[in-house]
Amino acid sequence: MGLFDKKYCDVCGEKIRFLGNRKLEDGNLCKDCAEKLSPWFSDRRKSTVEDIKAQLRYREENRAVVRSFQPDIELGEYGRIAIDTGKGQLAVLRPGESLSGNPDIVSLRQVRGCHWDVSESRREEKQKDAEGRLVSYDPPRHTYSYVFTLTVDVDARWFDDMQIRLNRQSVDIETGKPLELGGILSKAKVYSPQEPHPEKNADYVAFQALAEAMKTAILSPETQKAPSQEMPSMPEKVACPFCKAKAVPNPDGTCAYCGSRIL
Numbered sequence: 001m002g003l004f005d006k007k008y009c010d011v012c013g014e015k016i017r018f019l020g021n022r023k024l025e026d027g028n029l030c031k032d033c034a035e036k037l038s039p040w041f042s043d044r045r046k047s048t049v050e051d052i053k054a055q056l057r058y059r060e061e062n063r064a065v066v067r068s069f070q071p072d073i074e075l076g077e078y079g080r081i082a083i084d085t086g087k088g089q090l091a092v093l094r095p096g097e098s099l100s101g102n103p104d105i106v107s108l109r110q111v112r113g114c115h116w117d118v119s120e121s122r123r124e125e126k127q128k129d130a131e132g133r134l135v136s137y138d139p140p141r142h143t144y145s146y147v148f149t150l151t152v153d154v155d156a157r158w159f160d161d162m163q164i165r166l167n168r169q170s171v172d173i174e175t176g177k178p179l180e181l182g183g184i185l186s187k188a189k190v191y192s193p194q195e196p197h198p199e200k201n202a203d204y205v206a207f208q209a210l211a212e213a214m215k216t217a218i219l220s221p222e223t224q225k226a227p228s229q230e231m232p233s234m235p236e237k238v239a240c241p242f243c244k245a246k247a248v249p250n251p252d253g254t255c256a257y258c259g260s261r262i263l
Contacts, residue, residue, distance in 0.1 A: 009033055010049045011056065024049055038104050039094060040159035055158055065089070065105045075214045079150065079164025083108075083217060090218060092152055092162040104162070106154050113153040114218045116166075116211035121145045125174075141176035144196040148207045150214055166211055171203045238262060 007016045010027035022029040027049040034044070036059055037052070044052075069089060071082035080093040088108045097103055125141040126134040148166040173196040178189070198204040240262050253263030 011052055024052060038158050040104060040162050042159070058158065059102065062105060063102050066091075066099065066102060069099065069105055071099075073217050075210065075217060076164075076166060078168040079166050081150075081152075081164075081214050081218065090152070092150075092164055094164055095168070104156075104159075106156055108218070110154045110156055111152060111218060112155050114151070114215045116148060116150045116215055118208070118211075119147050119149070121170075137176065139176050139191055139194065141174065142194075142196075144173045144175065144198070145170040146173075146198060146204060146207075147171075148211050150211055152218060166214075167207050171198070171201065171207060173198060173201055173204070 007021055007028050008014065009016055009030035009032075010024070011029055011033045014030055014032070016028060016030045020031040022031065022034045023045055025046055025048050029044070029049075029052060033052070033056065036056055037044070038055065038059065041055065047055075068087075069082075069084050069091065070086070071084050071091070073081075073083040073085060075081050076093070078095045082091045082093060082099065083089070089105050090108055090111065091099065091103045091105050093099070093103055121144070123143045123145070125137065125143060127137055129135045146167075147170050149163055150166055151161055151163040153161045175192055175194050175196055177192045179192060240260060254261050
């Protein structure tokens, strides 16, 4: 067969549009059928036509499960989890996904583990010199960024794990920034620490607490009966009158950058 020969979906029988083919181990799959598969499924190329047909049957059966799913625990603001403790069922919702769609519902008995991780990246901030070249600050300034993810390991036929990102925007901590001090110290050159100290950042601590609460709810749902409105809320940022930085205050009410008490 030539490259541009007409292809038909071996699952639904419809003609596959240009660039719409998804290869299977022993056939072809159209884009429309591929979009009905579980979002956690990743072995499409190694699957047979019969495998895909079986999964699509499961996905239709899952719709009925979703309709009867009544969660009494919901946690998260971006990636989320929902638990129906009465039925012992769990839904892990990707960002933007809702229960009105067709999220995979798994039994809590299928859960083999749950853990959360935080990834750190660092970017050096630069400035332009008199000739327009980007050069380092003295002392150097960096922005540390943190992303939280939750992974649920499951014993399911079509996927082994479900992973979601918890924070829409990364938690950013800037280091080495000049601080403006008042009074007799107004002309002193003082800079924020070179180390990020995320444990002192309220945004970081809040997402850490949220991730741990989600893990606990999944592994011990019978002890977690709090309704969704009791989920951890993210505190607002406050402008520090001393160093002028705008950030979420530390848990003790001090500025995350200069340490001055602002609350």
